Amino acid sequence: MTISLQYCNITVNDPAESMPFYRDGLGLEVRNDVANEGFHWITMGSPDQPELELVLSAPHAGRSQADGDQLQELLVKGVLPMLVFSTDNLDALFERLVSFGAEVLQEPMDQPWGPRDCAVRDPSGNMIRINQNK
Template structure:
């Protein structure tokens, strides 16, 4: 039996700002955009891992109003899970991310005691994005 990662969901309050960040700043490719019930979700991939998708979706997409409101509150607080990425050039990637509209720098590139060099930012929706040197 083989199990692998197919998709990672990232909740965003502004899909256009999120696409600009993940596509234009980080270089992900938009695979599909799907509209449903007044909302849309966008899937993105990388050239090196096209089988793994990042799915950007709105807090209210596919949820009841009450549940969507709760998710939106957690998103606004920055309390939803983050995403960990890897790059072959952390300094160059960090410079792009730090200059991106809506991004908030939390940690500049740093050598961590557990052996990783990484940086941390919040995407335009407030999600934690950690980027490590490959």
Template sequence: MANISINFVPLSVLDVDQALLFYRDGLGFTVVSDVANGDFRWVSLVGSDGSGTNLVLSTPGAGRSEADAQALAELVAKGAIGPLVLSTTDLDGLFESLSASGAEVLQEPMDQPWGPRDCAFRDPSGNMVRINQAA
């Protein structure tokens, strides 16, 4: 069987620039591309180590019909999609930094009964982001 890997994970956000404040400035992701097409843009980011899967931010209307864009925007705003699960080697430090930036805290760092120690935030669009302590 052939090897297969995940290269891109799309994430719909209501405002790409606001999302960049959270993902780039707050979490420390690095922008690897910022591609515009008409009124839309797709921004690809990678983790702070500069490698791995690309997180691709775009608005709900990017490549979708008006009706689909509206439906998706409503789901994003409710936080009904996801969560996006990340990991870090310094959960407590990242939690302190991100919560001090004004990000919406959903859960402080704690040990979970299903295994990892993690915390949770909402990005500016409403998406839930869980962050695990890396082993």
């Protein structure tokens, strides 16, 4: 028996507005762009991980009004769980993200526990950390 992660959901204010950050900034490919019953979501992924897709969707997509409102509040506060990516060229990826307007939380630096990493926020306020192993 095997098991693997297939989808990871990322709550964003507007999937279409967030797509350039993830597509052009992070370099992910768009795999699916869906509008259904008033909701819109976009699945994206890395060519290096074809089995894993990130799902960009708005707080109210598929949720009750109350749940969507609470999720929106957490998104605005910037306290939703962070995403951690890895790359083989942290400095180049960091510069590309900055050129796409990413809010810089931490410039690339060597961490005492091993990796070189940085931290930015996507256009909706989600924290994105990026590691490069030594």
